[in-house]
Amino acid sequence: MRNLYIFFISILCVICRAQGQDKPIFHIPQLGKSIYEGVFTGNGLLGTMTYLKSSQAVRIDIGRTDIYDHREKNREKLFNKARLSLGHFSINLDVNIDSIGGDIFIQQAYSQTNIKTSDGMLHIKTTTLSDDNIILIEVIKKDYHGNYSFDWCPDSAISPRMKFDYIQKPTYYTRNPEGKSGTSKGFSFYNQELLAGGGYATVYKKMLAMDNDVYVVSVGYNQVNKSYLKETIDYVDHFDSKDIIIALEKHQNWWRNYYSASSLSLPDKIYQRFYDMQLYKLASATRTNKPAIDLQGPWTSVTPWPAYWMNLNMQLTYSPVFTSNHLDIANSLIQMIDQNVSNLRENVPVAYRYNSIAIGRSSASDLWSPVLLEKGVSISDASDGEKELGNLLWLLHSYYSYYRYGMKEEVYDRLFPLLKEAVNYYLHLLEKNESGKYHIAVKTYSPEYKYGYAYDTNYDLAILRWGLRSLIELDHEKNRKDPLYDRWLDVLENLIDFPQGINGYLIAKDVPYGESHRHYSHLMMIYPFYEINWDQKENRVLIERSIKYWQSKNQFLQGYSFTGAASMYAMMGRGDDALASLDNLLKSYIKKNTLYAESGPVIETPLAAMTSIQELCLQYWNGKLRIFPAVPTAWKDISFKRFLTDGAFLVSAKRKNGITQTVEIESQHTGTIRVESGISTPMIVIKGKGKYEIDLDGIIVFTLNKGSRAVVYEKK
CATH class of the missing domain: 1.50.10.10 (Glycosyltransferase)
Known part of the structure; x- marks a missing residue:
């Protein structure tokens, strides 16, 4: 037991060291009873969504993005080849919940739910590890004097369309067999076999520290055979204290590197938070070696x-x-x-x-x-x-x-x-x-x-x-x-x-x-x-x-009608009209946690709005790169770093008091690019091999070797 205690103190030190550097970036004062009012995490394969279940319970949905039924090919593919939801953990309290809020720590990629009761404060942290198929759920109870239970509540392995009365069902639809609960090597599991072969299993184990209960969770899946259950149990079983500490360090490093690829600084806090959330959402929903994003991502x-x-x-x-x-x-x-x-x-x-x-x-x-x-x-x-x-x-x-x-x-x-x-x-x-x-x-x-x-x-x-x-x-x-x-x-x-x-x-x-x-x-x-x-x-x-x-x-x-209009207005150089369209979207369609729904979760619209925001700052079309082509009048100070554009050019630019100050272009591939810089009297410096000319329309035509950089600034 002493070794177990030292183990979790070590884990918590890693978590606190990494997470203590960051303040909650996205705060939801009152969580609701749907995924649109919860706080979430993901690693491109697994994901969590935490929200209110009832007056005395919180739920943590668990998702895995590649779990689809895989029956024969026929016209009923939305039933025979449907995405399947797994289920959720239910944290049940002995007393009523007085209030419940949530935070998503975007930079450090974890969520925290804060539950106020008459028995004190209970906190729930979820971390979906970046490089491992592991979810850590921490129930922090040092300020909580009551009891709770932690239960797995599986979903039925059927096409979600079976639950909608207005949708015509197949004449013949055989349900998958009922899943089975069990234990092995001290782990609890829920095993769901599929008629088409293989199946999936949710495996979890509770480990104790003094003021914290930590649950280690994983989900296995195989379309061919039933080895997934044993493999998942063995995988989690061999994920020892050293592995978890290393995994948490790698988790933080992965997200740090991810965010370093580019940045956008906006003067509007609402749009800044929204944009940052979409960046977080993308890497939570997929990665380079993970399944593509469907309509739900990990949040079913x-x-x-x-x-x-x-x-x-x-x-x-x-x-x-x-x-x-x-x-x-x-x-x-x-x-x-x-x-x-x-x-x-x-x-x-x-x-x-x-x-x-x-x-x-x-x-x-x-x-x-x-x-x-x-x-x-x-x-x-x-x-x-x-x-x-x-x-x-x-x-x-x-x-x-x-x-x-x-x-x-x-x-x-x-x-x-x-x-x-x-x-x-x-x-x-x-x-x-x-x-x-x-x-x-x-x-x-x-x-x-x-x-x-x-x-x-x-x-x-x-x-x-x-x-x-x-x-x-x-x-x-x-x-x-x-x-x-x-x-x-x-x-x-x-x-x-x-x-x-x-x-x-x-x-x-x-x-x-x-x-x-x-x-x-x-x-x-x-x-x-x-x-x-x-x-x-x-x-x-x-x-x-x-x-x-x-x-x-x-x-x-609907929501994407306004992202489409915003992008069209941006093409016209009408930043105020584009912003008005996005305002309509955010006020009327985007949910508390920036998800979006049309009869069910559909992930594309907030991400399309992210594109529209980018297009206020940078556009490439008709053979020309346009710097700050449609900035709204109210956005006086704005900058971006390492935005990517056609031809593999990295672009950074800064605008202050409504005037473009600098533009930097770095070539990752030898080539030519035509740039409308927005700088009236440009001074140009090329670092590395390259050349430029300015045509009659004031367009700067750069030809840059790979690794070269051009800087444009206002002549004083």
Whole structure:
């Protein structure tokens, strides 16, 4: 017992030494009874969410991001291949809870819940270790004189969609067997076997210190055999005192290194806290070698969306990682795509599988989700999600950014064939109309719009134009002269124009924007692709009219409707309008702990808002880097360090009293970049090998060798 006591004193010293340096960054005065009102942790695989359960109980949800059912492939994939929730620990008190608040210590990556009762204060700390599949739960009771119990409450291993009455259920759905509780080697466990093979287990053990109870928790998972239970028990059993102390040190070092990649300093405390929380959330939800982020991350709740969603959600979720210099986070998405190319090919009709890939609306991590569009074939019984043509090509926009922001040859070599095959599916479906223009000769579905099944949707035309331009650009970059190059050029030059009407862009040919529409699928030529942009003065009235009319029908607008609008306003240089849109989002849609919900947790919208905030400070489009292009009037002092941009350039800049003071650009890959610095009379110093020139528009054109740095400041 003495050794055990010394062991936990050592652990607590490590925790206190690391955590004592930090004040609570995100404080929730009163925790509620949902995951949207709790405090959370995560390591990209495991996660915790702590919140109020009842008047005498607190719950700590445990999640593991890769636990999906994995039954046969069929059209009921949201049931047969659904994300499964694990359950929660219930901390039950003998007395009523008078008040309960929570803190997330973002820098040190742990949460603390503070419970006030008539028997004193009870504190609960959770730490999800960065480099190990271990959760530490500390019940700190030195100021608490009552009793408590610590119980595991498992969730049923069924698709969460079974719990929604309005959702049509499969005719046949066999439930997984009931899980079983047990003990082994002094550990408690809950073992859940799956019909499709394998299963998962939650393993935990209580260890005592004088004023603290510490619980060590892990979750094992295997889709093939039942070895996961023994392996998880052995894993935790061999995780001795020395390992935990080392793991806590590594945990702090990992997060310290993560935050050092980039930073943003804002004068608005609300937006600063919000931005920092999203940065914390990203690394809690995934890592370079962890599963990609689905709609929930590690924090599960009853949801009709137990999967990955490909017609906006995935794209928005990963949108802020590039500018924030976190290609490590993006890699979780990239590796998921790379590992499932065979399913992406199986997703297209048989006739096109020899050279095409696609994905429908939703899938498990295997990316199996068919698209049924085929020339001359009736698909009257297909779901809307099986008619969405452009999802994969839009998803590859993230892959393209992953390449362009890192400029790695091996990424190029993987990206190019994927992009080519995604465009090939489009090419199979094109025909020339009576005017000799290419158009999409089958009806496709424009996401989220009731009447969106139509010819020539702007959703698909915008995505196709981006795909063609990107292939042509990538071909030029390596002087490939691909056999399909002339075909891409021909289609791009002769593709029909984006359908538009008196109120701006339509949903599709002959389909006006007639009712409220939360998705900006019909405006993607404006954002995120900038095919139609503010540099094109002839298009400014059309851009303004389209955005205004979209936002004027506000009945069904949701959170990401306002992030999309904010990004469009930022492209126009209208920082105040962008901020007003984000204000609406934060006040009306974002939850206490910055999560977001639409009938269940959907993680993408707050992360898309993080992107919009970045775009107030830095934008790259139309071949030009723009420094502080849309700073709101109220934000006088603002700076960022080591933001990443196209061409693998790191950018830092500082603005004081509304005037840009300095801009620094560091090249991680030899190349050229055009910069609109916002400095009226620039002085330029290049450190290392490089050169610059200033064109007639005042744009500074830098050519920098790898490792060189350029500094721009105001001439005094």
